[in-house]
Amino acid sequence: MSDAIEAEQSFVDKFPDEARIVRAALLSSFLALALGAIFGIIQTLHRTGVFRGIISSTDYYTSLTAHGVFLAISFTTFFLVGLFTWAVTRSLDRPLIDIRITWTWYAIMAVGMTMTGVSILAGFVPALDMSADVLFTFYAPLQAHPMFYAGLAVFIVGSWIAGADWFRTFLAWKRDHPDERIPLQTFMVLTTMAMWYIASSAVAASVLIFLLPWSLGFIDSVNPTLTRTLFWFFGHPVVYFWLMPAYLLWYTVLPKIAGGRLFSDPLARVVFVLFLLLSTPVGIHHQYLDPGIAEGFKFISMTNTMFLLLPSLLTAFTVVASVEYGARQRGGTGLLGWLTDLPWRKPEFTGMMLAGLMFAAGGFSGMVNAGMNINYMIHNTIWVPGHFHLTVGTAVALTFMAATYWIWPQISNKPVYSRAIGLFQVVVWFVGMALMSNAMHAQGIMGVPRRTAEPEYSGFDYPTMFGGFEELNVQIAIGGTLLFVSTVLFIGNLVLTMGNPKVSGLAESLPPALSGPDDAPQVLDSLRLWVGIALTLVVLAYALPLAAIINRGGLLGPGVGTYPAWIAPTLDALAAAVTPILGAVGGAASLAGVIL
């Protein structure tokens, strides 16, 4: 099997070209992390009223847009494409088909994110006639500069070509190994990308058909419920797009670091298939409180959402069982005594374990969000960012940072500068997030809204629960500051690592699972079947709601305007300036259509 070959040579020794692009993708990811963290600390101090001298409350929303887009889109996706390139190459034990194509999609993604990023940051400079203060969800009729939408489209097209690159590499491997099971890591990459194609098609359609033409002045208005629904068609599966790389690491890398091996390969495949099937037909649960969508559609979405708990609950079992197996291999005994025999001094281990622990907490608050009628209590309160700072903000982000301490030496032949700082860093993240997220959940129950520069109001006071509003603000500010410190330590440690001299002997192998792929039914590898079922479920969940929304409000909306209105006088000039970009996007999109 391919799994045990690299005992001598490290990844960068065997695949120097691929290692280079993995490093480039991870560095892009960490650049986004650094920028996102700067906006994060500004916001946590501003919102809580600790210090409001850095930005005005109006610019807070520019900052919040940057924080959301850089972290939720750029940090996560660039890490994903780096990790998946590593995982495909490693588990197939062969280079990618054509490294020029690989650099092409990386460049397209980088250009797209730069366009979007510039359009957001321009909002800080009044002299520039450009802004995109629309937050990560860009709900119309709030409007961003056309470059914001165009950049997002370019970025998504880049990710599609990345997926095609991995699929082609897999097909080449398949021709050489016609009778072998798909290696587990490649299986995880392919199912995740299949889900991504389905999910991102909706937001690409929303941007290219409605939002971009609208921002260029080609159409006068859009249907806010339609573009919102297309966003959430993408917006829920995207959270699994963030999470699947973390799952890949928990399933295939964490057991090895713990001293053991994965408990069950077949169950891991079942879990990824379930995510492919169930991630998309649930997006309407973000719209429980939307008018214009029938209660029945919301109920269907709610049941699908609850079943989506299953793969995560199965993961909790498999990962804990694999880690326990590792501990017992290291001499651990007793009902819980084995916990002391785990490598807690390794930042990659402790970071991933703490991330998993917080994911459990995030799962429980997610159950509340999913509970359609309890959702009234917390919808759009700060409870919700409290929830997703546990999931994407810790389960994903902390796992990525922890995994970097394990993977970076293998893709660069440079040992980590300080593993002690690494351990300290992941623990600081955990403590900071425990403080911040807990206080955010508590304020949410009091009714404190999310997404606001100044959550205190002139006409009323919040009821006091779990400590008063001010006291919880202090917890949020301390927690947010610790998270910033942790990010600085992470980035600093990595930069110093890059300055280390190259050494050999940093290779790590991944052992096969205790219960291997031969125990898995062949049907699990039938990607066509699963994609077919996934598409069917999406059609069942979305055809009627989308038809009803279009029937109610029309494709272009029921007499809704455009905000902010300042864009109108300069619209023609902007349109003239950006039309070439639109042409390029259209060209790239049709090109991608041909490739796929």
Added chain:
Amino acid sequence: MHIHAYEKLWLAASILLILLLIGSVTYGAVGPGVAMVSDSEPPIDAQALDEDDRFSEPRVEQVGDNEYVAYVVAYQFGFEPSPIVVPENSTVTFYVTSRDVIHGFEVAGTNANTMVVPGEVSKITVKTDDRQEYGLICNEYCGAGHHVMEGKVNVVSQAEFDERNSGGDDA
């Protein structure tokens, strides 16, 4: 495919948890009767609210024995009417729409909460308790002045409600 006995037990417990969660939501819908905001109201022209007899003059009206309706318009950056005054221990149905962008309508500290989407009318029915002043918050980002968008829902005694309205209705 071999599945460990503990894993089967875990799987069964997980499915049970999922069914219980779906059951609890279903109970909330049919037992206490928590209805979801839905598509019950027809769409509306957001730029012609002046021509709509409900929203041209946002107001609270009595429609039955201890039953009231409140027609509310959300806009950048406030709510009309302000404050929204309703009597204690009554049933109030809010009809909320927006004349510009997407807003939120949240009576702070309660579960009276809905999205407000231009072109649509959100309908939620609540029961008021004793006299109290509640904060009304826009909980969806709606533009540069989002943080100053606030209103009030004042639950007052029946006598005070009648007194306020007797002055206004005849005029």
